[in-house]
Amino acid sequence: MADKTPKQCPLAVILAAGEGSRLKPACGGSKPIAPLMGLSLGERTLCACAKAGVRRFLIVLGHRGEEVRAHFEEIGLRRGFKVDFKVADDWTLGNGASVLAAADFVGDELFLLTMVDHMVEPGLYRKLLQEPPRSGEICLAVDRNRNGLFDVEDTTKVSLINGHVQAIGKDLKAWDAADTGVFLCTPALFKGIEKARARDRHGLSDGVSELAGNGAVRAVDVTGEAWLDVDDPKALREAERSLIDSLHRGKGKEDGYISIWLNRPISVWISTRLARTRITPDQITVASFLIALVAAGFFAAGGFAAGLVGGILLQAASVLDGCDGEVARLKECGSERGAWLDTILDRYSDLAVSLAITYGYAVAHPGALPWVGGMLAGGGFLLASYVTKEYQLRFGVPYPNDTLNRLKRHDLRVFILFLGALAGAPFAALLFIGALTHLLLAGIILKGWRRTLT
């Protein structure tokens, strides 16, 4: 078989036959469908593969096969993946036996092989797919960061010579890297496993070991890409921790000051709870918008108490506004249309709140002046969102997240109004943040104007 590019290799074989006995206390039922922040380990594996360009899967079933099959069939339908199944009747012998069950289906194809209970970053799959094995060879993704391993004792280790695996096993004394459990294989793998089986060894590692003896196992270095073998409750907690971490990591790129220091920590806490429910990100978006509208209603009523309630609700809506994206990331269900709705509704909420705060003040203070101020402030908020979009379209690069940008963001605007409401002066806060926004706008416009002078 000649070298194949990733384009021609869109099949992933997922081993989902094992019992996962050590996870039983945590997940109760079957391991592939063990929920992790609202999504099963199995669905996370398919999603990560899909992000690396793989859309065709063969799931090898064993323990509680029908239950697992139904779970993946539903995922395939919902996400538009092609999912096939093979039952490994002798899966209890070892995971090598499970791999063999895939042999007929795979035929001559190059295939990605991964474990249903490994949480793996898409980048790891991508790196591996860029290094297809030669005929008669298999490629194993290895991690050379020995100090970064989660559970060294339980990790399968490899020793390497000239980029090829020399020995493989959990108990190697001298070893160079960890076996991530992700392979890119020619059908040579099946021959290795059959050889081991003839000696009554039924682990995948045993088959790989046979091939390694012939120098037929190439190591692909994927150090730096996160992966985790989720095979006990401790690892499950680690997986949860890393998912939460990934939500915080969004920081700094698009977040404003208040997002980073106040809203994000709270919204992440809420999101990890919401992810376990059936509530969708779009529902959160709409809920956040409705809360902002209710807040506007309180502001419009005028007076300290109503303003206070309005301020608190508005700040709550702002926190919740971060949850839609976070839940979408946790449940791998982000959509462009969800982000579209979120962004647009934020603008309407800006308009409604400016209008309401001005109304609440103007009723007690007749005359045109409050309205002129309120309208300029509200216009400034909308322009603030507009200019950076226009900048990106005009100059082909996003407007940097500089101080001007961070100070003009929705999160700070809302927080100032919240503080104003606490102080009993939401309209003064509106004028203040409105004036500040127009100043920031002037700076951003100037920056665009100067940009092409150089």
Add this chain to the structure above:
Amino acid sequence: MADKTPKQCPLAVILAAGEGSRLKPACGGSKPIAPLMGLSLGERTLCACAKAGVRRFLIVLGHRGEEVRAHFEEIGLRRGFKVDFKVADDWTLGNGASVLAAADFVGDELFLLTMVDHMVEPGLYRKLLQEPPRSGEICLAVDRNRNGLFDVEDTTKVSLINGHVQAIGKDLKAWDAADTGVFLCTPALFKGIEKARARDRHGLSDGVSELAGNGAVRAVDVTGEAWLDVDDPKALREAERSLIDSLHRGKGKEDGYISIWLNRPISVWISTRLARTRITPDQITVASFLIALVAAGFFAAGGFAAGLVGGILLQAASVLDGCDGEVARLKECGSERGAWLDTILDRYSDLAVSLAITYGYAVAHPGALPWVGGMLAGGGFLLASYVTKEYQLRFGVPYPNDTLNRLKRHDLRVFILFLGALAGAPFAALLFIGALTHLLLAGIILKGWRRTLT
């Protein structure tokens, strides 16, 4: 010499030695610097080459050499082109003699050869540059649209065999295509011209004719790309007409209804006048904005007469708002920062005008309601500009210029306000177009939401 790609061939030789005697009545002085809608023929030629990727020029001088040199030196400095010069002492013999003056400078390079008085679309240069001549060969851009020629009698014609020029001349009886006067040459051209010179023939066509006899002149079909030999007053008028046409051709892609049927015809008329002055597009942008602000001032004053003046000024500003881009195109001086300023100031003018019309009405009709209506209308205008930018960034394609989009544009908005002012009811017009805008917004938001469902 091996084939060369356009990347390696960034030199254009521009023949600017001739007298252009037939243009004298129109341009008075020298032909290359004859102004055409605010830009000399020579500068237009350099700009068209630059758009095709050529940034290095050799200008062959003859008639009024010092004057022409100074003109192109200034262009080179201003536009950042590298411009060199050679004087053809014997240019009076014919344009073949002018070409020979470039021989030493060109050396072994592949070069584009074009006439300073030909107005040529960049696409023609691009097509030619994609077909580099082989060693010993030259390529001639030919136009097979015999019926589309401007002045058939004066056109140099070619007859073709197997894609090669067989004969060339103004008086060919049987001919297949027109010689556009644009070549992509190896130094073989100089040999052909020298051969002709030995027979006391000094035209460029004579040299080309020599090469054609050896099958060394390949024809590159550029039919469909506009070109024009501007060598008499009639052709100069035709060139002006085609420039004006190109302004109208922008139609339909981004223009709204009022732009197409009212503003554009007027603004093109104004732009052709403005292009002949020293007024820059950015100055026009600012002037248009200031006129809109003055209009807002009149609206704020309230009353029929002031509103009428405001409406007329606002509509005038809207017409003038089209001139900045048109003058920029006519004078080849468009800039991203100019477009940036233009777009942003339009939004500020939207805000100022909504505010002013509401103010003018609210002074005579106290209470919060007019302000609520005015603020919602003004917010709608800003959102209308915002959503289509957001759409493009979110979905990676521009929002189509559908009915929703055309009805929400600045031009229609202003025109409705203008009509309202004529009818003595600018505030009613503001509420009407504001409400319409919010309806259109709902449609656009829905379109974005549905987009990713398919």
